[in-house]
Amino acid sequence: MNISSDYLKKVFFVLLFVCENLKKGKRIESTHHSRFYPLRALEINQVPNIIMITVYWKKSKGFSQKNYDEIIINLDFHKITCPCGQTGQFIKHGKYIRFIKTPEGLIPLEIKRLKCQACLKTHALLPEFIVPYSKILLNDQLSIIKSNEKKISYESVMLSNPLIDVDNISYVIKQYLSHWKEKLFSFGINLNQKITQSCFSFFKKQFMQIKRGSNILFLQTT
Numbered sequence: 001m002n003i004s005s006d007y008l009k010k011v012f013f014v015l016l017f018v019c020e021n022l023k024k025g026k027r028i029e030s031t032h033h034s035r036f037y038p039l040r041a042l043e044i045n046q047v048p049n050i051i052m053i054t055v056y057w058k059k060s061k062g063f064s065q066k067n068y069d070e071i072i073i074n075l076d077f078h079k080i081t082c083p084c085g086q087t088g089q090f091i092k093h094g095k096y097i098r099f100i101k102t103p104e105g106l107i108p109l110e111i112k113r114l115k116c117q118a119c120l121k122t123h124a125l126l127p128e129f130i131v132p133y134s135k136i137l138l139n140d141q142l143s144i145i146k147s148n149e150k151k152i153s154y155e156s157v158m159l160s161n162p163l164i165d166v167d168n169i170s171y172v173i174k175q176y177l178s179h180w181k182e183k184l185f186s187f188g189i190n191l192n193q194k195i196t197q198s199c200f201s202f203f204k205k206q207f208m209q210i211k212r213g214s215n216i217l218f219l220q221t222t
């Protein structure tokens, strides 16, 4: 078979053209991923399906299902503003169980949910005495951190709540030192009773909340 040089040239340029376009295609694909994929991941993290509403009630007597139910019964749903901007659009929307380590054992807490009729997002009503995603109560986490700051034994924390073990204590301390200590120091926030309000006003989340997630504070005044 006699192949002319012109034919070979044509084949060469066609192959070159195909190669260049394949490269461009890859560049476009990689540009697409580097520019858009992280943004998409960020958006998903920042807008979770369930939005948390932390309810602070000054008459709260601490952890128990009874106290939680009392807070929810007295809650003025119509006064809560959804992050979508609408007020008075909430309706009751089921419940789910969260397990909490208490001095009485691992107790299931029935968390009530609301749904915003404007944006259709589900919201979990969390009492201020729990930390989102954690089985350890806010007060116990505070006691662990205070003991660490004062360099005293954790014995009293472990005696007051036998479910709190050495692993829980080292986890809480690690999270505090990695994510919170410097922040509190920078904003002059103390480890006192008002820590929930301070953390919501500066950081838009509950103290010791580690995972990103929308959380709003609702102060029940009555």
Ligand SMILES: [Zn+2]
Residues within 6 Å of the ligand: 082, 083, 084, 085, 086, 116, 117, 118, 119, 120, 121
């Ligand atoms: Zn809404």
